[in-house]
Amino acid sequence: MGDGEDDPVSDQTAAVELSAITKRFGSVVAVDNVDLEIADGEFFALLGPSGCGKTTTLRMIAGLEFPTEGSLKIFGNEAGTLPPNKRPVNTVFQDYALFPHMTVEANVAFGLKMQRVSKDEIAGRVLEAISLVRLEGLEQRRSQQLSGGQRQRVALARALVNRPKVLLLDEPLGALDLKLRQEMQGELKALQREVGITFVFVTHDQEEALTMADRIGVMNEGELLQVGTPAEIYEHPVNRFVANFIGQTNLLDASVVSNDTVCLANGVHIPGHSDLPVGTRVAVCLRPERAGMHPPDEVPADHQSVVGRLEGVTYLGNALVYTVVLDWVRLEVRRENQPGGYRPYAGEEVAVSWTLDAVSVVRA
């Protein structure tokens, strides 16, 4: 988990610091002993399948749930049991939760009004927030009269107008259609740079997390499995779950045979990839786009390979995905669609190859 990269975090007070946080609902453990530091100004994504505890974690930071055990600090101040209105944190809710009985303007002004900010200042800051999310001209509309994208912007403005120290976003793009979602990804990222606030957002969409976040925390079944930059997580997943959840991947069963060498199920040895004890069952993670494909007798000297039968080809336009079947595993190989090159046919014997720096070893 890239220790070196975490250094900037320890330099200053973390925006959010969770220490051994556990949340139980009756006998169900929603969040299990999570330690996490989120740095000031960071764009942090909590990623995981539904029910993994990511939303519960976010709600604990917001103050909408209180941790059963552990300590939660926001900018160094213990905040575990502070009610939500006493925290310098605002939330963009999953379905935006705009007040249906108020106009856009009143929605945005709500937080400032509750903080008893003077009328003049409210007017100025509301105007500023509305123009920040480009909603000028819609001030007097009600939320029912807005499109999904516009509602999302109102929710953002309503939170940002309070100048929170941390902005929490719960699946903020989940309700939008694909095209709008991609557009908003870029906008959110730009907005975060502009306002310089720490963003913590929850998503089940790995692509969204990879595109937007500075760092990602991957969760499953209440546990925080890995924290790192998108590149660290994609290239050095800590276990099978993370490898599978982030992007497409081939996982080849293997076991550790010596200090730093693992052995695939078919006997191929891969050196220099493990510090786990001998005998540990592991998986070798080979990304489809990192795998090579050659005729069985033309594999380059510096590549390792396995030979199988080509089952089929999926045509994606910009790329081709080849499915190669071995008797113990099924592999996918992705090749850019370029003229020329090796184009085997279904049924042919092919070699799937890799260089040592293209694979990583994960715990099974």
Add this chain to the structure above:
Amino acid sequence: MTVVADRPERIEEAAVATPEFEKAAERAASRRGFLLSLPAYAYLVLFFAVPLGIVMIYSFATRNRFGGTDLSGWNLDAYRKLGEPIVRDILFRSLWLAVLTTLICLVVAYPFAYFIATRTPLVRNLMLVFVMIPFWTNFLVRNYAWRVLLGNDGLFTNISEALGLGERELLFTTSAVVIGLVYGFLPFMVLPLYASIERIDLSLVEASRDLYASGFQTFRRVLLPLSMPGVIAGSILVFVPSLGAYVTPEILGGAKTTLLGSYIVTQFLTARNWPVGASLSFVLMTVMLVATLVYFRTGGRNL
């Protein structure tokens, strides 16, 4: 294939849908609606409008010397009598008690309705059944039960004695009437409140708390405005029957606390002054009608 073939026809149909066509369709739909609601209309005319008309006619009639009513010599005497101090006092007392009952019901029922609305579906249904259980027993019997509870050697007296508050006789006082009315009409407040709170997205409450509102501010700025239709509906459902209540004040109230309902009954049965009874009934009816109209004009349409 059929789907593809369908398409062009649909487009043609849409092109034919000129304003005249749409108007004709609308007329046909409203005709159907009228026919379907005919039984309800007939019922309303027969059992509501006609009796009301009769009451109105009697309110302008004259009481004769033998306690009967002459349907002649039309006048406004019965209405003039409503201005007399005795009647006016009864009117104001009834209004005040109805308002008080409504307010108490509102204050008691709101937290309860909110509690029910925020439970899991199973608990929710169970609690709604509890709210409705009293309806399974006759209203009159339940009122007599209160007579026992509030009476000389009843539960309340015993408790107040045990607490050293002295012997407090509640029965046959105004307080007893209010207790009885609140008890009787509370479900009519709980149910509409529950219905309107249940529809509110509870993430709005969380959003409000997240935006620095305290619990009370959240109630005042978010919950209350959004549950207003339920507040108004419940208030009307409690206020209207409280204003004309007869059974509860008769059983739990004393002679000093005559209310409208009892007074009207007295006019018809004891004083044999049908015009005055009729005019009071008619005024009461008008007040309630106006209240209901106000509801549909304001709260009923919003949300």
